[in-house]
Amino acid sequence: MTAQGLDEVFGALADPTRRAILARLASGDANVGELTAPFRMSQPAISRHLKVLERAGLISRRRRATARLSHLEAEPLREAAAWLVGYREYWEESYERLDALLSTLDRREASASTSRSRPGTSAKPKRKGVPDGQDQSHR
């Protein structure tokens, strides 16, 4: 992922309204009106938030009649997560808590089916490389 891509994704995620929009889209595609309703904010304001999210690649859009449906595109979230993973070694025991969280989710969705353990994930890593982040871009 490019430095600018990270700028846009993290920048998009830095706003609570936009995170709420993503959360709403997680439960299904929605048009602008539906996305505007929960907020005390004008429709144009939401349209611009949507544009920010679209530029970051976090949503895609298509027409349906006169409406435009927004669709969650989580790939950039994955890339952001992958970037964070570069610092996983510094989470140390914190990482284990995250891993425990993952396991919890796993178990919950595995329901009564085969239980799946995640062994070997509790070892403490030593210092390794981290993305150098020497992008040096300027405004």
Place this chain on the structure above:
Amino acid sequence: MTAQGLDEVFGALADPTRRAILARLASGDANVGELTAPFRMSQPAISRHLKVLERAGLISRRRRATARLSHLEAEPLREAAAWLVGYREYWEESYERLDALLSTLDRREASASTSRSRPGTSAKPKRKGVPDGQDQSHR
């Protein structure tokens, strides 16, 4: 993690200079002068970036003689990652790639010692809950 906390963490990560500073700190604590050197930017500018990182909890600082050392505090990164995990279900096969990445790191750091496998992590999750993000804060 609070909504404002996420605002600050993601906001801090949205700047390439700040990400580069974090990357530098991953290789050890550093004073302001050392952090300024790699950039074509004044020392006060870096001091302000450091303040943003500090407010987000991403660094802590202590004095050593006349210098002030910055220290990476990765806990907020972990929390940001945990937030992203709320969308893991949408990564689907993408998630498996992230998991593969984790496995790769595991293996690399495990070196010639005991090889550790991560079974059961390739199952595709179904829809679940996602942080609702209805924070509704305003500026």
Place this chain on the structure above:
DNA sequence: GTCATCTATAACCTTTCTGTTATGTACTGG
């Protein structure tokens, strides 16, 4: 105490962000 060093703050400027209201545009249904 005084000097030297390292960092923070003040004051300022420009650009970007985020919201507003008003208006334009695109698509559909009858």
Place this chain on the structure above:
DNA sequence: CCAGTACATAACAGAAAGGTTATAGATGAC
């Protein structure tokens, strides 16, 4: 085709971000 619905864009305003230079403050050495 024309009226209505749904959304986008324009124009504007205020606040925040991010940089600069100049200067103040804190700390250790002597």
